[in-house]
Amino acid sequence: MPKDSKATTIPKQSGKAGKKAAAQAVVPAPAPFLHTPESLPAPALAGRDFLSNLDTSAAELRVVMDTAHSMRRGEWRGVKPLSGLSMALVFEKASLRTRTTFDVGMYQLGGHAITLSNAEIGLGTRERVSDVARNLERWVDGVMGRVYLQQTLHELADHASIPIINGLSDMLHPSQLLADYQTIEQEFGTDLTGKRVVYIGDGNNLANSHIHMAILTGTDVTIVTPVGYEPNGAVLMDAVKRGATVTLTNDLGAIEGADVLYTDVWISMGQEAEADIRRRAFQGYQVTPQMLDTLAPNGIFLHCLPAHYGEETVPEATEHPKSRVFDQAENRLHAQKALMYHLLGGAKPRW
Ligand code: CP
Ligand code: NVA
Numbered sequence: 001m002p003k004d005s006k007a008t009t010i011p012k013q014s015g016k017a018g019k020k021a022a023a024q025a026v027v028p029a030p031a032p033f034l035h036t037p038e039s040l041p042a043p044a045l046a047g048r049d050f051l052s053n054l055d056t057s058a059a060e061l062r063v064v065m066d067t068a069h070s071m072r073r074g075e076w077r078g079v080k081p082l083s084g085l086s087m088a089l090v091f092e093k094a095s096l097r098t099r100t101t102f103d104v105g106m107y108q109l110g111g112h113a114i115t116l117s118n119a120e121i122g123l124g125t126r127e128r129v130s131d132v133a134r135n136l137e138r139w140v141d142g143v144m145g146r147v148y149l150q151q152t153l154h155e156l157a158d159h160a161s162i163p164i165i166n167g168l169s170d171m172l173h174p175s176q177l178l179a180d181y182q183t184i185e186q187e188f189g190t191d192l193t194g195k196r197v198v199y200i201g202d203g204n205n206l207a208n209s210h211i212h213m214a215i216l217t218g219t220d221v222t223i224v225t226p227v228g229y230e231p232n233g234a235v236l237m238d239a240v241k242r243g244a245t246v247t248l249t250n251d252l253g254a255i256e257g258a259d260v261l262y263t264d265v266w267i268s269m270g271q272e273a274e275a276d277i278r279r280r281a282f283q284g285y286q287v288t289p290q291m292l293d294t295l296a297p298n299g300i301f302l303h304c305l306p307a308h309y310g311e312e313t314v315p316e317a318t319e320h321p322k323s324r325v326f327d328q329a330e331n332r333l334h335a336q337k338a339l340m341y342h343l344l345g346g347a348k349p350r351w
Contacts (some may be wrong), residue, residue: 035079043345049157049164053174053212061216067338068182069163080110084349085141092118092147093269096315097332098167102144104112105337133159141347163343176304177209178335182330187300192216200224201285202313203231209237214244222247222254226281262302263287263312287313292322300324
């Protein structure tokens, strides 16, 4: 039993208290349909990079999401479309979800993943980023990079002929948003036009990627941040130019009636030196169970995790009936498997 099981009530989403429901989520019931190698959809993004959600069109996103839903239903059990292919997972920063799901995802699709920490490869320090790219492309079929600077991903992409996937940068976290929108679609269906998604907290990589998803899906996205912590100005301007419904405010009243309330840490990886200043700036922006009670009747709470409890949220919000954070975490696996299939699916093993 989890050590903290006496301190908090663990809901149906996870843990031994909800073993049955959790097991159903992780290992789906017998699939209504099982793919064979012949019935698989054509890879929709073959050979492309995925550095931003805007690297797919709305129609391509739809294909990836449909595949992710199908994978979650267990319809891909037994097919190994990435057999003989390998992916390098490059980490300049820590990770639980991204590392595990890309690795397990490659395994489940028949491929292989190798994790390279920055202590090993010294991206840009031990070796030029361009040289790392030109080495990796000789051995593996794709690279997932979790990096400090978005620019590093562009440099990798510029010098490698194989797909480069953004596994989080200072600017964006697009693979996370695939899982987030899969979770939202599970709740509200695939037409999300006008659904109110409210992001509260730091205008960081997650906030920027949420704005991108407003462009692609037609959701009505409100970013609630304190003054001085707004999302990237160019990302906002671009969204406005493209006709997306995006609102920027510091009014917490925007949360009322929202279909989705989303938060992320106030102190992202690499910002530890600003911790005290940030904790002060974000006072009042904490997601509480009381806040969740003001959402739309079928509204949900999402958090990409890890959570810094006592800062952007509290354990009681994670355990609230409107919370879907562990379904969301599960969907990292399905959504990224779908993404990897569509990027790498057409590649021939090189050996
Ligand atoms: N949400 C997310 O990216 O989690 P990790 O940092 O654990 O990968
Ligand atoms: N904004 C956070 C997300 C972690 C998944 C960070 O960049 O550290």
